[in-house]
Amino acid sequence: MAELITALIHHPYQPPSGFVAPQPGVFKASTVFFPNVAAMRQFDWKDKSAYTYGLHGTPTTYTLEERLCTLEGGAQCLLVPSGLAAIATVCLALLRNGDEVLIPDNAYGPSKALAEGELAHWGITHRYFDPMDPADLAAKLSPQTRLVWLEAAGSVTLEFPDLCEQVRLCRAAKVLCALDNTWGAGLAFRPFDLQPGQLPALAVDISIHALTKYPSGGGDVLMGSVITTDQGLHMRLKLCHMRLGLGVAANDAESVLRALPSLSLRYRQHDESTRALAHGCQQRDEFAQVLHPALPQSPGHAQWQALCGDAFGAAAGLFSVIFKPDYSQAQVDAFCDALQLFKIGYSWGGPMSLVMPYQLETMRSKWPAHLARGTLVRFSIGLESAADLQNDLLQALQQVA
Structure with a gap:
């Protein structure tokens, strides 16, 4: 007969399955149990087919990721602790020493500070372009440019750029473009299909979203997302995300899930x-x-x-x-x-x-x-x-x- 404390820790009771309610369950975990060693060796955290460790996802975070993909029209989503963390994750995953990133001059201030601080320290150069003049962006695209940030509308001054032309220029130069879509929130326009009905559709490569704002809606949650449609690009981001050890709290994910219907x-x-x-x-x-x-x-x-x-x-x-x-x-x-x-x-x-x-x-x-x-x-x-x-x-x- 096991001691009482052991019996409490290893209690055999499991609630019956089939419970369904308006809000999904909140799963909190660092450790995740495997049924056997074979399963532990077989499960792959990268494809969401199973659970391996809390940092790599739980039913709560998987559910939020899938709903955010629906909101923005994407296929894969990563959750991070803030909107700025989403911007940083994209930059760290895609940029190396000697690369260049172009940023609109009216961009979110901390994004510019990241480029002027950490990115510059690591040998990644940056230049600012006039968001209201596509010709300025075209002129500044160079062989070293690996990433272009876009923002609509601009931070603080709220200018609205010719987003479709900016994306067209990036595509023509074969340079990845990432959009800070916090203002649009997935409702003002579809970032992955900026010209519906026209082929080829002009779509950004990456959409980041400060879920802190409209998706949360309460001024009490810090969270961000990185959404893509390309599986290869998603995996580059996901591996960096894993190596940085980024995760979000289950209760914060619950708060955003609860707010999304409204x-x-x-x-x-x-x-x-x-x-x-x-x-x-x-x-x-x-x-x-x-x-x-x-x-x-x-x-x-x-x-x-x-x-x-x-x-x-x-x-x-x-x-x-x-x-x-x-x-x-x-x-x-x-x-x-x-x-x-x-x-x-x-x-x-x-x-x-x-x-x-x-x-x-x-x-x-x-x-x-x-x-x-x-x-x-x-x-x-x-x-x-x-x-x-x-x-x-x-x-x-x-x-x-």
Whole structure:
């Protein structure tokens, strides 16, 4: 007769199979048991046909990966601890000493910092290209270029590039292109089929997604994904992913799985409120420019309309304003401090609206010609009443005035 503690650890009870509920089960594991030595030697962690170790996948993470592939139209998915980790994984998997990566000048700031820091230390060079000028990208593609990053819309300033032309240029040069698709969230456009019905379809090679934003939706989860359609490319990424020891927590995966069914509803609400507020800001004298892809005056509006205009809610929940030059940085900061409902914080896609002032001159190679001079403020619109948010903006502007 086994001692009590041994009996508890090796308890024979197994619950009956067949339990089905709206949410999938949450499986937490580092160690995974094999039925026998032959199975241990036969199971392959790379093809998802079995389970070998918690870091390589559980029923919970496999389920999330498959649903994210459906969302973005991909075939294979890797989960990583953040959106930035997704960008880093792609770079580390595909770039070597002597290679070059091209990055849009309006890209996500930490992505540029990664290139200027770690990638440069490892002998990987980078150059920034004008995202609104395909000819600039074409001119900078070189024999050393191995990867081109794309972003639509651009971080902070929300210009919408000619994404299809950028992909065409990369294909013509036989260079891999990776898209930060966090803004589109798989809903604004299909990254792996940018021109449906036309052959050959213009599709990115890799789509990364900061699941921290819209898929999570709660402002309480950090996670990213790397999605592909090519099995060989996926395996290059997967092997690097394994060697780096990247994994996500089961409860975080559960949170994203629980939020996915409401993704399109939330995205639409973010979009509707954002458009209303952006249109309202266009009427204000304090602003030299309002940046939002759905506004006809916003840079890249025609490209946004061509790619996303027929889709519902295809403009996400971000917009930016540029205060006229006669407003000082101190006045703009005071405006942000005066807001009651908008909280000062990074990120977006959660239920609470956010605001963040930026010093654009420190973020770009040069001041873009399509942007007015002045201090930029970005808004992330949450799920509050649009009317309440509008009133909050007005009272803060009155205090600055």
